[in-house]
Amino acid sequence: MAAACGSASARPLTGVTTEIEKELGFGTREYGLTDAQWTIAVESVQEAIASCMADAGFEYIPADVDAVELAMQAVRTEPGVDRVAYKEEWGYGVTTRFDNRPKEIELGPQNIAIYNSLSPADQVAYDRTLYGDDPDATFSFHFDEEDFGPTGGCTRQAIDASFSDEQLDPNFVNPKDLYLEKDGRVTEAELNWADCMGEAGYDYEDQDEIIEELGDRLDELLAGDDPESLPPARAQALADLQAEEIAVSLVDVDCQIRFTDDVIREVEIELFGKVVSG
Numbered sequence: 104m105a106a107a108c109g110s111a112s113a114r115p116l117t118g119v120t121t122e123i124e125k126e127l128g129f130g131t132r133e134y135g136l137t138d139a140q141w142t143i144a145v146e147s148v149q150e151a152i153a154s155c156m157a158d159a160g161f162e163y164i165p166a167d168v169d170a171v172e173l174a175m176q177a178v179r180t181e182p183g184v185d186r187v188a189y190k191e192e193w194g195y196g197v198t199t200r201f202d203n204r205p206k207e208i209e210l211g212p213q214n215i216a217i218y219n220s221l222s223p224a225d226q227v228a229y230d231r232t233l234y235g236d237d238p239d240a241t242f243s244f245h246f247d248e249e250d251f252g253p254t255g256g257c258t259r260q261a262i263d264a265s266f267s268d269e270q271l272d273p274n275f276v277n278p279k280d281l282y283l284e285k286d287g288r289v290t291e292a293e294l295n296w297a298d299c300m301g302e303a304g305y306d307y308e309d310q311d312e313i314i315e316e317l318g319d320r321l322d323e324l325l326a327g328d329d330p331e332s333l334p335p336a337r338a339q340a341l342a343d344l345q346a347e348e349i350a351v352s353l354v355d356v357d358c359q360i361r362f363t364d365d366v367i368r369e370v371e372i373e374l375f376g377k378v379v380s381g
């Protein structure tokens with residue numbers, strides 16, 4: 104729960120390693136990076152993507168740090184919409200949204216124009232070269248999620264060259280989250296969250312488990328088909344799944360507000376000198 108998904112990265116970059124981070128030996132951003140390390144990682148990945156794409160005969164303009172930051176802020180959020188209102192409209196955005204704002208922001212107008220200038224066949228090749236098998240598996244989204252597993256193509260090649268083997272391990276857990284979990288107040292708050300969810304009929308250990316289950320059910324339902332072109336029975340099944348997502352997300356956010364938000368913020372400030380979870 105301390106590492107709940109969704110744009111915990113939306114904080115201004117200082118480029119400075121704080122004294123607390125120096126003492127801890129890790130940063131408080133994604134993958135345990137400091138602000139300075141975060142910036143270096145983003146720039147390294149973007150330059151490596153551009154080089155890889157050029158080797159394949161495609162032009163790619165590297166996204167700058169600000170663009171990647173904005174793209175990550177767009178994960179499961181919408182400008183001007185608070186998190187409760189977002190949940191009321193889209194839940195977690197897993198089964199309910201099929202646009203990809205993080206992808207659009209990371210690509211930026213220049214790369215979108217380059218892509219649009221290509222023939223349909225070359226667009227397919229561009230996507231496969233940049234992203235591998237999943238054209239939605241962008242660097243920004245999976246950096247925010249701290250899960251590079253679904254990435255492929257030049258994006259994955261660039262990630263592999265820019266992150267350590269430890270960080271790329273599927274079992275990696277941000278040291279910040281491990282540090283938080285050691286605090287008994289956080290443990291108690293998370294148990295209270297789970298009890299709150301259980302009282303509403305939901306048996307989950309954390310928010311990530313909910314999102315993963317929804318994603319798996321969506322994949323099974325769509326089986327690779329366009330969600331906008333489903334036959335009536337499957338379209339109704341999708342609508343039912345979307346309603347389930349919104350319902351569980353509203354219980355989730357209510358339980359967070361009641362049991363975990365204030366506790367985690369208090370502990371984060373004590374441990375790290377600032378709120379680090381968004």
